[in-house]
Amino acid sequence: MSDLLAALVLVPLGAAVVTALLPARAAGRVGLVVALALGAGSVLLALEVGSSGVLEAALGDWSIPLGIGLRADGLSALMVLLTGVVGAFVSVYASGSAAARGGALFWPVWLVLWAGLNAVYLAADLFNTYVALELVGLGAVGLVALGGPAALAAALRYLFVAVLGSLAYLLGVGLVYAETATLDIATAGQRLEGGVVMVTALSLMTVGMALKTALFPLHAWLPPAHSGAPAAVSPLLSALVVKASFYVVVRLWFGLPGADGAMAVATLVGVLGAVGVVWAAVVALRQTHLKRMVAYSTVAQVGYLFLLLPLAVPGLAAPAGAAEADAARLAWSGVAALVVAHGLAKSAMFMSAGTLARAHGSDRLDDLHGAVTRMPAVAMTFALSGVCLAGLPPTLAFVGKWQLVQAALAAGQWWWVPVLLVGGLLTFAYTAAGLRAMFDEPQRADELVELRPVARRMVVAPLVLAVLAVALGLRSVELLALVEVGSVLGSLP
Amino acid sequence: MTVGLVLDLVLVTAVLVSAGLALFVPGRVASVMMFLVFGLVLAVVWARLGAPDVALAEAAIAAGVTGALLLDAVTERPRRGPDRRVGPRWLMPLLGAVAGAGLVVLLGAAALQAGPVEPGTGLGPTVLDRTDDSGVSHPVTAVLLAFRAYDTLLEVAVLTLAVVVVLSLHRDGRLETVPAPGAASPVPDALVRLAVPVIVLGAGWLLVAGSSRPGGAFQAGALLAGALILLRLGGIRLAVPTGRWLRPAVLVGLAAFLTLGYVTVALGQGWLVLAEPWQGTVILLLEAVLTVSIGACLAVLFVAGRRPAAGTGRGEEP
Numbered sequence: 001m002s003d004l005l006a007a008l009v010l011v012p013l014g015a016a017v018v019t020a021l022l023p024a025r026a027a028g029r030v031g032l033v034v035a036l037a038l039g040a041g042s043v044l045l046a047l048e049v050g051s052s053g054v055l056e057a058a059l060g061d062w063s064i065p066l067g068i069g070l071r072a073d074g075l076s077a078l079m080v081l082l083t084g085v086v087g088a089f090v091s092v093y094a095s096g097s098a099a100a101r102g103g104a105l106f107w108p109v110w111l112v113l114w115a116g117l118n119a120v121y122l123a124a125d126l127f128n129t130y131v132a133l134e135l136v137g138l139g140a141v142g143l144v145a146l147g148g149p150a151a152l153a154a155a156l157r158y159l160f161v162a163v164l165g166s167l168a169y170l171l172g173v174g175l176v177y178a179e180t181a182t183l184d185i186a187t188a189g190q191r192l193e194g195g196v197v198m199v200t201a202l203s204l205m206t207v208g209m210a211l212k213t214a215l216f217p218l219h220a221w222l223p224p225a226h227s228g229a230p231a232a233v234s235p236l237l238s239a240l241v242v243k244a245s246f247y248v249v250v251r252l253w254f255g256l257p258g259a260d261g262a263m264a265v266a267t268l269v270g271v272l273g274a275v276g277v278v279w280a281a282v283v284a285l286r287q288t289h290l291k292r293m294v295a296y297s298t299v300a301q302v303g304y305l306f307l308l309l310p311l312a313v314p315g316l317a318a319p320a321g322a323a324e325a326d327a328a329r330l331a332w333s334g335v336a337a338l339v340v341a342h343g344l345a346k347s348a349m350f351m352s353a354g355t356l357a358r359a360h361g362s363d364r365l366d367d368l369h370g371a372v373t374r375m376p377a378v379a380m381t382f383a384l385s386g387v388c389l390a391g392l393p394p395t396l397a398f399v400g401k402w403q404l405v406q407a408a409l410a411a412g413q414w415w416w417v418p419v420l421l422v423g424g425l426l427t428f429a430y431t432a433a434g435l436r437a438m439f440d441e442p443q444r445a446d447e448l449v450e451l452r453p454v455a456r457r458m459v460v461a462p463l464v465l466a467v468l469a470v471a472l473g474l475r476s477v478e479l480l481a482l483v484e485v486g487s488v489l490g491s492l493p
Numbered sequence: 494m495t496v497g498l499v500l501d502l503v504l505v506t507a508v509l510v511s512a513g514l515a516l517f518v519p520g521r522v523a524s525v526m527m528f529l530v531f532g533l534v535l536a537v538v539w540a541r542l543g544a545p546d547v548a549l550a551e552a553a554i555a556a557g558v559t560g561a562l563l564l565d566a567v568t569e570r571p572r573r574g575p576d577r578r579v580g581p582r583w584l585m586p587l588l589g590a591v592a593g594a595g596l597v598v599l600l601g602a603a604a605l606q607a608g609p610v611e612p613g614t615g616l617g618p619t620v621l622d623r624t625d626d627s628g629v630s631h632p633v634t635a636v637l638l639a640f641r642a643y644d645t646l647l648e649v650a651v652l653t654l655a656v657v658v659v660l661s662l663h664r665d666g667r668l669e670t671v672p673a674p675g676a677a678s679p680v681p682d683a684l685v686r687l688a689v690p691v692i693v694l695g696a697g698w699l700l701v702a703g704s705s706r707p708g709g710a711f712q713a714g715a716l717l718a719g720a721l722i723l724l725r726l727g728g729i730r731l732a733v734p735t736g737r738w739l740r741p742a743v744l745v746g747l748a749a750f751l752t753l754g755y756v757t758v759a760l761g762q763g764w765l766v767l768a769e770p771w772q773g774t775v776i777l778l779l780e781a782v783l784t785v786s787i788g789a790c791l792a793v794l795f796v797a798g799r800r801p802a803a804g805t806g807r808g809e810e811p
Contacts, residue, residue: 006643006754006764013650014751017744020657059643060765066619068643105661112654119647131647138651142658152662171600178607181615200603 001048002057005070008041008080008118016111024104028095031107035091038114042084046482049077054486056124064124065182071124073486078336078479079121079247082343085468086239087114089461093351094232096455100354102146102230109146110236113139120244126173126183129248130166137162137212140241143233144225154224161211161221165245168208175201176256185255192257199261205252206269212245215269215306216276219299226298227291231354231458234291238298239347243339246305250335253309254316254488263317266309273306274419281426290353290363290434294346297430300423301342301389304404307416308335311407315492325492327411334403336483337476341397344469345388351462352381356438358458359451370448371438377459379438384466386431390424394473399480504541507534521567528563532556545707546633549699553715558791561722565798628772629704637709638776642765646750649783653747656790659797660739668735668793670801673725685727692720700784704773710780714787721792733792743793746786749779 015034019027049055055072058064072080091110094101101107116135123129141162145155177183179198180191192198207218214222226237253266277300284296308331314320315328355378356371357363372379391397401420408416442448472479484490511534515527532555539548620640624632627639637645660666696716703709724732734742753775754765762768767775 003758003764007758010646010751010754010764013747014755017748017751020744021740057764060639060767061763062623062640065616066623066640068641103661103666105657105666108657109654109661112650112657115650116647127641128644128647131644131651134651135647135654138654138658142654142661145658146661175603175607178604195606197603197607200599203599 001052002055002070004041004045004048005055005057005072005122006059008038008045008122009115011041012038012111012115012118016108016115019111020105020108027104027107031111032091032095034111035088035114039084039088042080042118045072046077046081049074049485050478050482065184065187068128069124069184070122071186072122074483075247075250075336075487076121077485078340078482079243080118082243082340083114083117083121083240086235086343086347086465089465090232090235090239090347090351092457093235093461096458096461097231097358099358100231100458102143102148102233106143106146106230106232109139109142110233113143113236113241117240117244121247124185126176126185126188128183129251130170130173133166133169133212133245133248136241136244137166140237143236144229146233147229151225151228154221154228157221158225165208165211168211169205169248172201172203172205172208175204185251189255189257194257194262198256199265202252202256202262203265206249206265209245209249209252210269210272210306213242213249213302213305214299216272216279216299216303219276219280219302222299223292223295226295226350227289231351231358234295234354235347235350238295238350239343242298242302243343246302246339249306250308253313257316263310263313266313269306270310270416273303274416276300276303276306277419277423278426281423281430284430285426285433287430288365290365290368290437291350291357292363293365293430293434294349294353297349297389297427298346300427301338301346304338304401304420304423305335305342307404307408307419308332310413311404311411311416314411315489320492323410323412325489327407327413328492329489330403330407330410332487332489333480333483334400334407337396337400337403337480340472340479341388341391341395341400341469344465344472345385345395345397348381348462348466348469349385349389351458351465352378352385355454355458355462356382359454360449361452362449365434365437367449368437369440369442372435373441374451375459377463379435381459381463381466382438383431383435384470385462386427386434388466388469390427390431395470396473396476396479397469399473399476501541504534504538508538522564525560525563525567529556529560532560546709546712549707549712550715553712558715558718558795561719562795562798565795628767628769628774628776631703631705631707633707634703634709634776638779639767639772646747646754646765649747649750649786652787652790653744656743656793656797659794660743663797663801667739668796668801671735671796671799672801673728673730682727685723689720689723689727692716692723696720696784696788700780701777703780704777710783710787713780713784715791717784717788718791718795721788722795725792725796733796734789735793735796739793742789743786746783746790749782749786753779 012034015030019031022030049072057070059068059070094106112135116132116139119132120129120136123132141155141159144151144158147155173183175197176188176192180188182188182191211218226234229237280296280299280303284293284300287293287296311331312328315324353363356368356375359375360367360371388395388397391401401424405417405420408414508531511527511531515524515531518524518527532551536548536552536556539551620632620636623640624630624635627635629635629639660668664670696713699708699716700710700713703713721732757766758764
């Protein structure tokens with residue numbers, strides 16, 4: 001079964017080569033079949049890790065630390081699963097229209113990106129993570145560039161950001177290697193003892209990853225890139241790509257020991273996340289274009305995820321009390337729930353926005369009048385995913401936010417609670433602003449633009465994902481049990 | 494003061510001065526020239542530090558190929574209008590200076606404290622111990638194609654992906670519409686005739702030598718790319734594939750590497766597990782395919798950076 005780990009990376013890479021060589025029609029068919037197979041493979045991995053625990057493999061049979069290890073614990077399996085499910089649905093959506101893909105080379109670039117995402121989640125090695133991040137970054141930039149001449153400037157800016165973030169990470173890796181003489185994350189964690197080097201390395205790597213995750217105020221590149229990309233690309237970027245760099249932050253903070261200065265850095269990161277939650281939501285409210293609004297929403301939602309650091313770091317410090325450990329555990333599973341909820345809901349929201357823009361010929365809010373009667377299923381998808389993002393019960397995001405609130409109270413950091421509440425209200429507000437434009441009936445019938453036909457799968461795929469984001473709230477116990485597998489928090493008091 | 498110390502001081506000064514000049518010299522061409530100089534000095538620094546493999550890669554790829562791409566970019570394209578400026582004139586330089594100084598202090602403090610790892614505890618001795626098991630006798634090649642072959646595979650994927658992305662900016666993902674220099678070639682015929690065989694010979698040497706001494710697919714591929722570009726500039730259009738053979742040439746390296754992985758797993762050995770007695774031969778063959786593919790990738794990147802003939806492509810700037 002441990003052969004499955006490398007297969008989840010090397011199969012999509014091989015499929016990318018094949019789709020790059022085939023003519024467009026055949027490439028589309030192969031791409032879709034491989035996407036569905038990868039979705040199934042990621043479900044298999046999650047079931048396997050859930051039932052029999054952590055999976056490990058050493059590539060080429062070279063023992064660690066000489067060779068490179070792959071490792072799938074519960075968190076890895078959950079991220080691979082999210083990527084597999086969202087990736088499969090977006091692939092179905094993408095097969096519905098050439099315009100949604102942006103170009104014939106969509107399939108090879110997306111499959112390489114998929115391989116890169118899985119490689120990040122399965123890496124047990126600091127340098128291998130860097131190479132995988134390069135695949136993800138370059139793949140994401142390439143997909144944005146498929147948006148045509150108008151998207152090129154945003155793509156180039158995204159490229160600079162992605163490379164800068166990777167270099168900051170690599171500097172940190174250099175410091176860790178100098179200190180520990182190993183690139184294996186687990187071994188490095190055992191050998192490190194904190195101090196100036198550790199705080200510097202952790203800060204550098206966190207800044208680099210925060211840049212790629214678009215943590216406020218390092219987010220300015222995200223809205224033009226995510227909204228300028230083709231319809232099938234935006235959901236991949238917002239739901240999956242920003243999660244990969246956040247995942248690396250989690251791995252680093254939980255895998256390498258904290259030092260004296262760590263709590264200060266964590267608090268700063270948490271404050272920036274909180275400011276981003278409120279600020280980006282307010283900016284989203286003022287947008288005149290639907291896709292830009294959804295893109296700003298991503299900046300806001302990413303802010304929640306970073307609250308994990310200030311809530312969990314006290315529990316990770318050596319003499320942790322029971323309360324701190326409880327807070328760390330609650331924050332861990334709460335943020336995991338939010339990551340999955342945002343992945344499902346945001347991909348559904350971006351896909352529905354893309355379908356609306358495709359049918360109306362524009363994503364300007366004023367052009368979407370009457371959409372609620374003319375495209376009710378799409379409007380409902382948008383509304384449902386907005387409810388999921390805002391975190392109303394019984395959605396999965398509600399479960400996540402509830403646990404974060406409890407974590408904040410357990411850690412004695414009550415000041416994060418209003419941020420969670422206000423952020424939810426603002427999410428409602430901008431979802432409502434988008435819906436209002438769809439409810440508005442124009443004064444005269446001739447103001448209605450003529451709808452272009454869209455493929456049925458471009459309506460159904462996002463709807464299913466949005467329903468899934470609601471329904472998973474009722475089955476969150478199994479999902480959250482998965483992230484406990486192999487977690488460092490298991491050994492806390 | 495020994496000769497070595499003087500040399501080190503000169504090198505360190507030269508690196509800093511050329512880096513500073515590359516950033517601040519007026520004029521983009523001069524700036525790129527200084528970047529080239531910077532790359533070459535850095536290559537000497539690597540050689541001086543006892544890392545000839547890194548020195549070769551730095552000279553061939555970081556200075557050579559990157560320099561050629563940059564030079565091509567700044568000479569062919571007109572300068573765009575002034576950048577949008579945020580805030581007052583002094584704000585950005587000040588922020589940059591503060592951030593830079595902060596980074597230098599932080600990194601300096603960390604570098605002084607970090608390691609150095611006690612002799613004998615690093616990965617180096619382990620690599621030297623196990624090199625003989627890998628099928629090649631040069632430790633750097635053993636790391637790149639045996640111990641950490643998975644990293645190298647993903648890096649080949651990164652390069653291939655970069656080329657595919659650049660191709661996606663051209664119509665139909667092909668380069669036939671990019672004009673090649675015709676009769677008015679900028680490169681003298683005699684130079685092409687003389688240089689290309691020498692470069693190809695050098696590339697072959699680097700490739701074969703890589704199993705026992707410094708060299709390898711990346712350095713050889715960079716040299717090969719140089720030869721292909723020279724040929725194209727010399728008027729031989731077919732030197733760099735632009736039509737039907739374009740994608741196979743670009744993808745063959747990644748495809749071969751992946752096939753190796755699929756075969757090893759199909760034989761029940763596990764991903765990328767190479768067994769005696771074939772492993773040395775397999776690695777050399779793989780490196781040969783990679784050299785061709787890397788050479789094609791880099792040459793295609795150079796060609797694809799040029800504008801397609803007017804009105805034929807998507808390559809126009811926004």
